[in-house]
């Protein structure tokens with residue numbers, strides 16, 4: 001074993017202190033498991049839906065059933081759930097390009113959007129293929145002290161504003177994620193100011209963290225990734241869009257082609273993985289959140305700034321820790337990698353990732369490449385060198401991984 005006494009003592013202490021925080025998380029997981037099971041019964045899911053299809057795949061009953069199930073669970077009219085979405089960004093971009101037209105304005109109410117969404121928008125420059133290049137206008141409302149600036153929403157919504165984007169999770173920033181109550185307050189305010197303004201939620205990392213989802217709290221449409229929360233660590237790839245019937249239909253014309261929409265698209269991967277992943281998702285999300293609380297507890301005791309704090313209410317599965325130096329960020333990721341089930345022998349190095357401005361270092365020993373419900377740590381190589389921990393398919397793995405990271409960072413301190 002390669003953990004020092006200091007680390008194992010700390011682990012025991014943190015586990016004991018975290019215990020009272022876990023009861024709420026287990027309750028949410030049970031409620032969401034019931035929600036999924038009730039929907040599976042109402043939709044009459046059976047193993048006839050688990051097959052693959054080929055070609056155009058008209059009347060693909062597995063694909064259709066999965067979309068019916070997603071719509072029901074997320075309290076939405078319609079869903080598009082496809083492995084043809086290459087990532088969360090692709091699903092989110094499909095919503096934006098499907099609905100917005102030249103001259104329409106998109107307003108982000110959560111400040112600067114997630115890195116890859118900036119490229120989609122054409123944030124700094126109208127990058128090729130971006131919304132800006134197509135003549136879609138963009139504005140944003142900066143967050144104030146990590147919160148949405150509720151008092152000033154009315155100042156940024158104008159006649160041109162077709163849609164607001166609300167990013168639930170922190171992404172790679174130190175703001176707080178939004179709670180379902182925050183989202184309800186924002187959508188209520190937007191619809192009060194302009195009833196037909198579309199409230200679009202980037203729900204990445206938010207699924208099953210709370211009892212309700214944004215589409216049950218006023219969002220008109222939302223999207224996310226299947227290799228994050230709703231895939232349960234089992235979905236091999238894909239993304240989803242759920243929301244109002246007319247809006248999901250518009251998005252479907254962008255995913256395939258105008259006129260075709262959601263009626264085509266083969267289930268090339270076994271649909272069982274998507275159904276089974278969805279069934280497991282509430283539990284796996286609870287494991288990830290427990291892991292995040294444990295990580296916050298460990299690193300708070302080691303003297304680091306964490307967001308959220310160990311005792312904060314969670315709005316996503318991400319745990320940010322401010323490490324303060326590139327060396328520590330690299331050591332941390334190396335520690336996580338060492339205790340991964342896949343590629344544990346590899347040493348992560350910073351690299352240029354498509355869609356991201358800074359170099360990113362990532363510990364990624366996951367079964368599906370880049371899957372972020374599986375245990376993963378990543379951070380951009382920029383001050384103050386925050387690491388963003390995500391996921392953990394099992395709480396046991398999260399504990400071991402964070403001990404590995406803590407040990408690597410401590411070893412670095414001792415060699416200084």
Ligand SMILES: *Cc1c(COP(=O)(O)O)cnc(C)c1O
Pocket residue numbers: 087088089090092114116117167169170171202204205225
């Ligand atoms: C992960 C994420 C996305 C999409 O990223 P992909 O890697 O393309 O799935 C978008 N927004 C937020 C806030 C995210 O966390």
